[in-house]
Amino acid sequence: MPRKAAEAAAPKRTAAGRTVTRRTKKVEATDQPMLTWEHVAMRAYYIHLEGGGDPLENWLRAERELVAA
Numbered sequence: 001m002p003r004k005a006a007e008a009a010a011p012k013r014t015a016a017g018r019t020v021t022r023r024t025k026k027v028e029a030t031d032q033p034m035l036t037w038e039h040v041a042m043r044a045y046y047i048h049l050e051g052g053g054d055p056l057e058n059w060l061r062a063e064r065e066l067v068a069a
Contacts, residue, residue: 035066 043062048055 035063039066 040059040062043066044055044058047053047058047061
């Protein structure tokens with residue numbers, strides 16, 4: 001017979017009789033990865049390899065792509 005959700009989440013006891021609970025770090029869903037110079041430079045380099053073009057335009061395109069992702 002399956003266990004109830006309340007039973008599955010019940011704290012465990014150690015041999016000494018103490019209650020042990022796990023602590024987990026809560027992660028906020030709004031955290032966005034930090035955009036660094038290296039990320040933009042790498043993407044601009046790959047854009048350059050794909051079709052050449054103006055380095056400034058490649059840089060700006062790389063920034064737009066990475067911010068949108």
